[in-house]
Amino acid sequence: MHLSKLYLKNFRNYKSLQLHIEPGIILIQGSNGEGKSNLLEAIYILSIAKSYRTRNEKDLIYKYKENDIDFTQIEAKTLHNQIESEIQINYHISKPIESIKNKIESKTNFTKSIRLNGVNINSSTLVGNLTAVLFNAEDLDIISGSPSVRRKYIDIFISQLNKKYLIALQNYQKILIQRNNLLKIIRKGKANKEELYFWNNELIRSGTYLVEERNSTINLLNKLSLPIHKDLSDNQEDLNITYLPNISDITQENTVIKSFEEQLIIREKDEILQGITLVGPHRDDINISINKMNAHSYASRGQSRTAILSMKLAQAKVLMDFYKKEPIILLDDVLSELDIHRSKKILDIATKYTQCIITTSDENLLNNPNILSNQKFKIQENNIFSTLK
Template identity: 35%
Template sequence: MYFKEVRLKNFRNYKDGLVSFHPKVNLITGKNAQGKTNLIESLYIMSLGKSFRTSKDREMIAFNEDYCIVRCIYVKEGRENEIEIVISKKGKAIKVDGAKISKTSQLLDNIYTVVFSPEDLKIVKDEPEKRRRFIDRELCHLKPVYYKELQSYKKILLQRNTLLKKGVDDLAMLDVWDRVLVEYGSRIVGKRKEFVEKLNILSRKIHSRITNGKEDLVIEYESNIIFNEELSNIEYDFIEKLKKSRKKDIIRGTTSFGPHKDDIKISINGIDVRHFGSQGQQRTAALSLKLAEIQLIKEEKGEDAILLLDDVLSELDKERQEFLIDTLSDTQLFITTTEFDNLLLDSIKAGYVFEVNAGRVEKTLTK
C-alpha cells in the first residue's frame, strides 16, 4: 500500500498543486513554516478524515478562501484508488472512488497511516488524555465500529454531564443515561484492553531489540472501573461505580468514572517511566509503541501502514534513526526535516527528495 500522488487546492498554504511520490521513501526538506507538515497532514486526513494537529477542520482552509480540496491516488493490492475530501464552512464531503460516503467511519478501512511527530515522543510523559487519544486513534483504524461506539459514548457522556450540571430532578432519566453510558463504555474498555495487551507483546519485543535486551518494557491498561475481563462483568462493575458516585457526580456536575478517565501504565524494568523515566527512556518507549502500532496493523489488516515522520528524526540519536529506517524497509515512508543530512540520505536505498518553499514542492533528487 502506498500513496501515488496528492493534489491540494486551498489547503493551508498550498494554493493549487500536484505531488507524485515514490513507493518507498520520500524525504521532504525545507525551512520552518514552508508547508512540510501541511503536506504530511494532507496525507493523514486521507485515512482518518481528520487532522492530527487540530480538531477544527476550518483551520485547514487557506486564508481568505471558502473551501479546500485534498485528493489522493493510492495503490492497494495492486489497484489504484482515489479519495477526495472537500472541506468548506458548511462541513465536510468525502468521496471514495467517486462515490460519496455519508459517515467518516466508512473511510477508515481504506488506507492506513501512522504519524510520528515530536508530540508523539512526549506521549509517555504527557497527561493521560494524550495516551487515551493514541489508543482511540489506532483502534479506529483497526476496528471502524469502534469509531461509532466512541462517538456514541462521548455524546452520551456530554448529555449526562449536562443533566448533572442543570440539577437532577428526574432520577429515572439519569438511570436511562447511565444504562446507555455503561453499554457503550464497556465495549470501549473491552476493546482498549484487548488492543493494549496485543501492543504490549509487540512493543516489548521491539524495545528489547532497540536496547539490546537491557530494558524490559511493559504496557498495561489502567481502568478505573474494570475488575473482571468478561464484558458482562465490566458492565456490572461500571454501573456499580456510577451508583456509588451518583451523589458526588450530582454535586460536581460531572461523571467520575468511565473510560474517559482511563490511562496506560508504561514501565521499564518495573519502574513507571511516565513519572520516573529519563527522557531517553521515554523517547525509546514511544518509538517502540509506534513501531508496534505499525506491526499490529500489518497483523490485523494484512497491509503495511504508511509512516509519516514529521520532523521527528532530529529528536532521535543516529542509532535509533537507523533502527527505525531499517525496520521499516517494506513501508512507504514520508520524512520531513529542516536539515539535509547526507548520512540520512545514504541510508535511503530508493526514494525521492523534495524541497518545500512557501507551499511549493519541487523534487530535487531521485535514488
C-alpha cells in the first residue's frame, strides 16, 4: 500500500496543499519550522484518526481565527493491489448565535467528521485502512519520559490492531473517573466503603483485559525488536523490552484477577486517603534496557534513537502481518544524531517498504548519492515543490 495523493486545507501552517506522491523513498527537506512535521502529522492522523501532538484539535487549524476560517480538511488517496481508496477528515467550526438572558452571545462549536470512499464512518472504523508507523524526535520520550508516555505508546499500538482494546481502554478510563470520585466522597465521610465493591469489580473486569493484551503485545514487540536492534547496532547491543504491570502476578487470567483483588484490599486505606485509584493498568510501565542497562538512565541519544527505531520497525512488521499490507513508514528527521553507518542501515531497511517518507533539515541530503529516493521535495515559506530526482 502507498499514499498517492495528499490534500490539505487550512491545516497547521498550510493554507492549501496538493501533493502527488510515488511509491519508494520520498525525501522532504526544509528548515526548522517550515512544516515538515506538520506534513507527517497529517498523514498519521489519517492512520489513527487523531493527532499524536495535541489533544486539542483546534490546534490543527491554520492560523486559527474564528471569523476567517470555518473548516480544516485532510484528504488522501491510497493504492493497494491496484484498488484506490479515499480518506477524508474534516474539522468544522461554527459560531451559532444564542440568546441568553436577553443578551446575544457567540459560542464556537467544533466538530469532526470522517469519510471513507464517501461514506461517513467513526474513528475506530478508520483505523487499519491506511496503516502507518511514525518516528519523530518526541518518540525519544518513550525512553526518557514518564511511564504515561510509554503507556500511551503501547496503547496506540494495540489500538491499531484491536478495536476491542480501544473500547476497553475508554471504558476503563470512565470507570477510573467514577471510582476516583467515589473515593473522594468516602474520604469526606459522605459514602460507605462498601460502595467500592461494584466499582472494584468493574475495574478488575476491564483492567484484566488491558493487562493481558499489553503483556502479549509487549512480549511480541520484544521478540521482533531484538534482531532488528542487533542488526542496527552491528551485534554490539542487546535490546530488551519488559512489561512492568502495576499488579504482581499476570501469568494467567485467574492470577491477574486474584492479584488485582488482593492489591485493591491492601491499598484501600491509601486510596481513600489520597482520593485516587492506586492499583491497575493506569499505573503500568515498560522497562527498556540496552545490554541489561536501563535505557532511561544510561542510554545516549543515539542509542535511544536506535532502540526506538527498532521498536517502530518491529511494530511495522506486526501491522504488516495483521493487515496483510505494508504500512507507510514516516521518519521525521530520523537521520540526525545517527552516525553514517547506522543511517545507511536505516535507509537500507526503508527501501524494503513500498513507501517511506523521510524528512530532514539537512539540504545536503537532497544531493546525497547514497539516498536512492524516488522523489525529492523542498519546503520553503509554507510551500512545497519538487526538486530533481
